[in-house]
Amino acid sequence: MESTDGEAMPLQLDTPKMLIQLSNNSNPDFKLLGRFTEKTLIIVYIQAYPLDPRLMNFLPRLLWELHELNIIFITKEDPSNWQNDLYSYCFYNGFINVLLIQKLRPEILLYSYNPYPTMRTLRLPLLEDYLNRWRQLLNLQQYPVRTLLFSVEPRIFQYINRKGERIQSGYLYNVLKEFTDRHNSSIQIVKEIDVDELYDTAVPHSKPIASYLYFVRPFTWTLWLAVIAAIGYGMLMLYGSNRNRRTEIGKHFLSSWCNLLFISQPRIIFANWQQVVIHYIMLLSGFILTNFYLALLSSMLTSGLFEEDYNTFQDLERSPYTLLTDSYYASFMNESSYMPEIIKQRINVADSNVLETARVTMNTSYMYTRYEDRLDGFLFQQHLLKVPLFKVIPKSLWDGFMSFPVVNGLPYLNIMNTYLSRIFEHGILSKIKTDTYLDAIEGGITKFIASDGIERKPFSVEFYYYAFALWGVGLILASLCFFLELLRHRMTNQIQM
DSSP states (O other), rough: OEESSSSSEEESSOOOOOOOOOOOTTOOOOOOSSSSOOOOOOEEEEEESSSOOHHHHHHHHTTOTTTTTTTEEEEESGGGGGGHHHHHHHHHHTTSSSEEEEOOOSSSEEEEEEEESSSEEEEEHHHHHHTTHHHHHHHHOEEEEEEEEEBBBBTTTTOOOOOSSSEEHHHHHHHHHHHHHHHHEEEEEEEEEEOOOOOOOHHHHOOOOOOOEEEEEEEEEHHHHHHHHHHHHHHHHHHHHHSSOOOOHHHHHHHHHHHHHTOOOSSSOOOSSSHHHHHHHHHHHHHHHHHHHHHHHHHHHHOOOOOOOOOOOOOGGOOOEEEOOHHHHHHHHHHHHSSOOHHHHTEEOOHHHHHHHHHTTTTTTTEEEEHHHHHHHHHHGTTTSOOOOOEHHHHSSOOOOOOOOOOOOOTTOOOOOOOOHHHHHHHHHHHHHHHHHHHHHHSSSOOOOOSSSTTTTTTHHHHHHHHHHHHHHHHHHHHHHHHHHHHHHHHHHHHOO
16 A cells, blocks of 8 residues: 555555555554564665654554564665664664665665664674574673562562571562573562452362261262162072972071171071072172272272362352452452352451451461462462362452563563463473462461361271271160060960960
């Protein structure tokens, strides 16, 4: 396109191009959108210096978020008097890939610049030198990376180490420090601000089940079905194998139970070989089912069983916990239209100091909300516990992309993007976060939580009390059945007499 008075006219060109000519009465205000590769060239023809102020204002708007494209300035004049000013303008707007071409007859002179640590003009003998210039730009030569300072654990914070030295830490700070170390730069703190945010929800971990419930838990519906099938099979098959002989089905029922539970029974008189096979099948079934039950019980006792966890916001309806937060976020959540009602009903407003103390000490009487990284920071305190005190509900209150805000036109943005993508993809960020959590513990900001008894073993002495109690109940029931049978036998004899 060619623009002379604000109107756009198509050109018959073999490749996609856009030709813009600024006239006295034109003030174009548009920017390039879409996908542009690094092969895209922005060519600016300088007829006279200084540059037209309209061009100086128009070029940054045209290349909004595309400031790393290659820009070629072409001039016929000698640029030695003004090219430093041109480079300063380019660097201020983030135009780092700049090539200045001076057209002379019969030769062409190539120039560029290196802004680190101060502005320097580069005389390029060959175009190849410009293409290889990116290697020099990887070394920032102690050029300061300016950032804001705020105290939000575990992102950025300070602590006193064992030597009494004040140490700056935090995973965001360490990420930036690692970047400056790799590219020979330095960190410059611009301003200190206060930041506070919210994100995920942490609820206390479910409590262990009572010890006596371990005897019942292995009895799943499949195990009950197998036991009923085995008893029914033995009872009916033994009763049917007697053929025409008179017998009691209750006797075969008790015999099936004895075989299944491996307990003694009266002397067995086999009427035929079929009964031998049936008793053998019952003994084998009892062996399999008994060992299956013991294996399940042993596994449950080793790992420990807990009450049902709170995995969704709907599960919180059966929980006794309230959501501890401050007045600002309580007002925000109450006014939010997409906040779950169960969360609004559980809001418990507290002072900021009380809230922070409860979070750091991991008070299990409340639920808490925080951004995911901050939540991971204070949950790291339970890293050494076999059973955690808190767990995070998989569904978050609201979602947001993790990002690092930067100013538009940052000269080293491409280097920073490459660095950040690599530490994310290769797991380096996770290692930096873990080191930061340990720094917070070393500085006394957080601490490892010791076990408070929630990890008690289910097979303690208390567990065997219940086992003996069940055994005693069984003996009492057996004795009661014996006396009832004895009473029935005597009453039958008296009636017959």
